[in-house]
Every structure is written in C-alpha cells, then in structure tokens.
Amino acid sequence: MANVLVVSNCPSENTERLQNAVVKGCANDALEDTKVRALIPWDADADDVLWCDGIILGTTENFGYMSGAIKDFLERVYYPCLELTEGKPVALFVKGGLDGQGAKTSVERILVGLKWKFIQPPLVMKGEFQPSFLNQCETLGTTMAAGLEAGIY
Secondary structure: OEEEEEEEOOOOHHHHHHHHHHHHHHOOOOOOOEEEEEEOHHHOOHHHHHHOOEEEEEEEOEOOEOOHHHHHHHHHHHHHHOOOOOOOEEEEEEEEOOOOHHHHHHHHHHHHHHOOEEOOOOEEEEOOOOHHHHHHHHHHHHHHHHHHHOOOO
C-alpha cells in the first residue's frame, strides 16, 4: 500500500489539469494499491503529510517565487513535521511563465530544511501551456506511486 499526497496550487484551468494529470499517474492501472489524496494548499495540513508515504508538490511561478499558497502550506507543516518526516520522498512540479527557476529554488530550500528526499529533479514546465506538460505530470505521478509500491523510496 502506498499513500500519495498531491498538494498543488491551481489558480487556473491549466494548472488544475496539471494536478489532475499527476493524480491520474498515481492511479495508474498497473499499480495495485495506491491511495491518492489531492488537495489545494489551503486545505492540506500536517496530518495529511503524516498520512502519506510520499508527497508531490505543485506550484506556479509567481513573481519569480513559489506561489503564496504553497509557501503558506509549507510554513504551516514545517515545524509539526520537521522531525517526524525526515527522508520523506518528495517530487515537485513547477509551471513557470518565464523560467520557473525562482519558484523551484525557493521550494527546494524549504525541503532541504525538512530533509525530504527528491525522487527525481524537479519538473519545470515553462512558457505557454503545452499538451506535453500533461504527459510529464502523469509520468511524475506514476513514478512516485510505483516507486513507493516497490519500496524504492
């Protein structure tokens, strides 16, 4: 059994599509026993982080930084989860209008403090929305869920 938490900021239809693609990947038919909980940052808390075996975060690039909603979520869970979640598998996807690097870097700094472990380099999708972004997000979800089920992460 693998429990995956997806917490992403979805201020637009396209960013909601990205989150849905991640969830679809986590629920891949080839996987046997994965539970997925997808929440917007305002609705997620430390109990959700403690419930999951792995977490996938998604943020937009806002003014060269992570979204305020993701920052709020990370601030609220940081101390309650700090010592209890060390080594938790994590993945990140960023939808950037320019280059997404500021958003990526700002999230990475906090995750280093939490001592969560990236399962792969962050997925940064920049520029105008492209259908290939959906495939990349679905693959990200499948990678997390399959790795958890297999005991790799």
